[in-house]
Amino acid sequence: MVPDIFHRDFRPIPYWWEAYTPRAGDLVDVPKAARVAIVGGGYAGLSTALELAKHGIDAVVLEANELGFGASTRNGGAVSGGVNIGKSFTGRSADVAPERADRLLSDASDAFGLIDRLIEAEKIDCFWEKPGRFVGAWTKKHFDGQTRRLAVLNSAAQSGAYMVPRERQREEIASDYYFGGMVVERSGKLHPALYYKGLLEACRRRDVPVCAQSPVTGIRRSGAEWRIETGRGTVSAGDVVIATNGYTGDLTPALRRRVVPVASHIIATEELPQDLARSLIPKARTLSDTRRVLCYYRMSPDGRRMVFGGRARFTQVDPTVSAPILHRYMTDRFPELHGIKITHAWTGNVAFTLDALPHMGQRDGLHYCLGCNGSGVAMMTYLGWQTARKIARAANYACSYDHEDFPDHPLYSGRPWFLPVVGGYYRLRDNLDRLLA
Numbered sequence: 001m002v003p004d005i006f007h008r009d010f011r012p013i014p015y016w017w018e019a020y021t022p023r024a025g026d027l028v029d030v031p032k033a034a035r036v037a038i039v040g041g042g043y044a045g046l047s048t049a050l051e052l053a054k055h056g057i058d059a060v061v062l063e064a065n066e067l068g069f070g071a072s073t074r075n076g077g078a079v080s081g082g083v084n085i086g087k088s089f090t091g092r093s094a095d096v097a098p099e100r101a102d103r104l105l106s107d108a109s110d111a112f113g114l115i116d117r118l119i120e121a122e123k124i125d126c127f128w129e130k131p132g133r134f135v136g137a138w139t140k141k142h143f144d145g146q147t148r149r150l151a152v153l154n155s156a157a158q159s160g161a162y163m164v165p166r167e168r169q170r171e172e173i174a175s176d177y178y179f180g181g182m183v184v185e186r187s188g189k190l191h192p193a194l195y196y197k198g199l200l201e202a203c204r205r206r207d208v209p210v211c212a213q214s215p216v217t218g219i220r221r222s223g224a225e226w227r228i229e230t231g232r233g234t235v236s237a238g239d240v241v242i243a244t245n246g247y248t249g250d251l252t253p254a255l256r257r258r259v260v261p262v263a264s265h266i267i268a269t270e271e272l273p274q275d276l277a278r279s280l281i282p283k284a285r286t287l288s289d290t291r292r293v294l295c296y297y298r299m300s301p302d303g304r305r306m307v308f309g310g311r312a313r314f315t316q317v318d319p320t321v322s323a324p325i326l327h328r329y330m331t332d333r334f335p336e337l338h339g340i341k342i343t344h345a346w347t348g349n350v351a352f353t354l355d356a357l358p359h360m361g362q363r364d365g366l367h368y369c370l371g372c373n374g375s376g377v378a379m380m381t382y383l384g385w386q387t388a389r390k391i392a393r394a395a396n397y398a399c400s401y402d403h404e405d406f407p408d409h410p411l412y413s414g415r416p417w418f419l420p421v422v423g424g425y426y427r428l429r430d431n432l433d434r435l436l437a
């Protein structure tokens with residue numbers, strides 16, 4: 001039986017879509033030619049087009065669905081200035097030399113700087129704030145691991161990170177759920193769909209054609225040019241950028257084999273009583289934790305609702321399945337939210353990579369920026385920006401994410417049949433870790 005957690009006004013769409021709903025708008029014709037064709041109209045695609053326009057290079061953005069259909073209007077809106085250099089599904093970590101690890105962190109910190117500058121320069125009204133993040137430790141061992149990472153985070157990514165012991169945890173969260181945790185001051189939050197809308201408007205101000213309902217169905221070489229076939233016409237271009245992230249399909253099989261689309265799910269609660277709403281996250285930070293099946297959460301921009309996300313399942317499931325699980329995760333942390341109803345529940349695809357790192361580069365002549373690994377608001381904006389600068393020959397250094405080693409795996413062809421098993425295994429490991437903590 002479906003538990004009684006759904007508000008009478010419940011809608012199975014992102015809460016963010018109340019402010020901007022993905023739409024095709026007045027359909028822009030697919031041009032016959034452009035210097036650069038960009039496949040995918042999320043943050044990465046728009047950011048690429050915007051930066052190219054600033055260099056006087058004309059680009060077309062080709063989006064299969066409505067504008068904002070992908071993860072870019074569905075995410076939690078937590079903005080990180082870091083990157084996890086850790087283990088992926090395969091148990092494989094990226095083979096990263098210490099010098100490159102520092103550059104990966106430093107470039108992730110630049111990604112945070114870029115989004116800050118972009119929002120300011122383009123006057124994007126998206127509730128951008130920089131209150132920092134609290135990452136709760138699931139076990140004492142995780143707390144010790146976080147403590148060991150502090151020095152490198154602060155030196156390479158200027159994270160402004162420090163540890164909060166369990167006795168002082170209630171300064172961060174109205175809960176005793178964690179074993180203390182880490183504060184990362186250099187983190188922020190925004191309204192993801194309004195940030196998207198702002199990027200879209202910035203592209204339109206520069207007359208970039210952003211073509212909705214234009215699925216790219218084929219890309220082939222024709223002499224020195226690419227011929228890109230879409231559902232609404234064919235365009236010739238000198239360069240092509242693939243920015244399809246968790247929605248990468250058969251169009252680019254070699255890239256599809258390198259990203260694993262994992263579902264992530266979110267709920268938003270009804271408006272909470274003001275005092276209760278203010279008390280839950282006293283410093284208004286974003287929160288996440290160190291579990292393998294992590295949860296991430298924050299208050300809505302008006303401070304009235306809890307927006308609570310996590311991998312309730314690793315695959316797309318109906319909100320009647322995911323929402324009760326997330327509601328339980330939420331009340332495990334905040335028992336005072338028992339009885340609070342959910343007004344919105346939704347899902348979207350995150351692109352994981354087999355070395356757990358984001359990637360940009362070129363394969364078979366096509367540029368790509370892919371693989372946010374769950375943390376892509378700043379990073380995918382940045383990789384699009386870096387890709388544009390590379391095409392414009394304006395980059396004065398090679399981005400550390402532009403690396404030829406973008407691994408695949410002999411047992412993975414692009415269809416993630418193993419996700420339910422991995423999800424179950426991760427949940428079991430989380431539970432065991434806590435039992436033994």
Ligand SMILES: Cc1cc2nc3c(=O)[nH]c(=O)nc-3n(C[C@H](O)[C@H](O)[C@H](O)COP(=O)(O)OP(=O)(O)OC[C@H]3O[C@@H](n4cnc5c(N)ncnc54)[C@H](O)[C@@H]3O)c2cc1C
Nearest residue numbers: 040042043044064070071072075076078216348372376377
């Ligand atoms: C539920 C959820 C929560 C998240 N929370 C956070 C968070 O709090 N913080 C954070 O930093 N990151 C978060 N992320 C990740 C972040 O949302 C993504 O990294 C980011 O939005 C990816 O942007 P993108 O432009 O690369 O891809 P997307 O926004 O996913 O856009 C890709 C687009 O490509 C299009 N496409 C695919 N194939 C074709 C084709 N053949 N032709 C034309 N178009 C095509 C798709 O329709 C899609 O619109 C979250 C993601 C999800 C799903």
